[in-house]
Amino acid sequence: xxxxxxxxxxxxxxxxxxxxxxxxxxxxxxxxxxxxxxxxxxxxxxxxxxxxxxxxxxxxxxxxxxxxxxxxxxxxxxxxxxxxxxxxxxxxxxxxxxxxxxxxxxxxxxxxxxxxxxxxxxxxxxxxxxxxxxxxxxxxxxxxxxxxxxxxxxxxxxxxxxxxxxxxxxxxxxxxxxxxxxxxxxxxxxxxxx
Numbered sequence: 001x002x003x004x005x006x007x008x009x010x011x012x013x014x015x016x017x018x019x020x021x022x023x024x025x026x027x028x029x030x031x032x033x034x035x036x037x038x039x040x041x042x043x044x045x046x047x048x049x050x051x052x053x054x055x056x057x058x059x060x061x062x063x064x065x066x067x068x069x070x071x072x073x074x075x076x077x078x079x080x081x082x083x084x085x086x087x088x089x090x091x092x093x094x095x096x097x098x099x100x101x102x103x104x105x106x107x108x109x110x111x112x113x114x115x116x117x118x119x120x121x122x123x124x125x126x127x128x129x130x131x132x133x134x135x136x137x138x139x140x141x142x143x144x145x146x147x148x149x150x151x152x153x154x155x156x157x158x159x160x161x162x163x164x165x166x167x168x169x170x171x172x173x174x175x176x177x178x179x180x181x182x183x184x185x186x187x188x189x190x191x192x193x194x
Contacts, residue, residue, distance in 0.1 A: 003064070004070075007075075008079060011073070012076040012078065015030075015077070015080040016080055034074075039134050041070065042063065042135065042137065070128075075124060079113070083110075086109050090108055116191075119185070119188040120184075122183060122184035123181065123184050143169055
């Protein structure tokens with residue numbers, strides 16, 4: 001997530017450039033990442049890339065690569081949207097009082113864009129947290145995989161183990177994602193009122 005946020009901020013800023021080539025390449029990357037299911041990307045990186053380049057990539061590293069690429073595209077689009085949503089007259093007003101482009105971005109545009117970006121970015125983070133459950137399919141031991149192992153080990157003694165284990169997993173995901181989602185909603189409402 002940290003890599004996605006960092007690279008997404010840069011990618012979003014790049015997407016606001018007026019160069020047709022930059023816009024075309026960034027749109028192609030964004031659409032590819034949006035249309036390709038994360039599971040397929042995981043398989044391509046973990047199985048395909050390893051075979052094609054004759055290198056060994058661990059499931060953990062494959063997951064980092066895929067989620068960074070996907071998160072960068074999604075975060076970049078959010079950043080682009082936040083910066084683009086600032087009215088043109090803000091730029092004109094900054095220029096009229098003699099601010100440079102860097103000062104305009106630092107003092108006027110980015111603070112406003114950040115207010116619009118944070119709630120959406122927090123929602124993206126919760127989506128990424130939930131999507132990490134897919135990495136169990138490439139052999140990475142995470143909460144879903146651990147739950148499956150417990151169910152397999154106890155299915156004869158406790159036939160209802162699946163209900164309880166998946167219930168605990170639900171509570172874990174809920175405990176992580178709900179506060180983020182609630183905070184995003186509160187920030188959005190607070191900033192709309194301001």
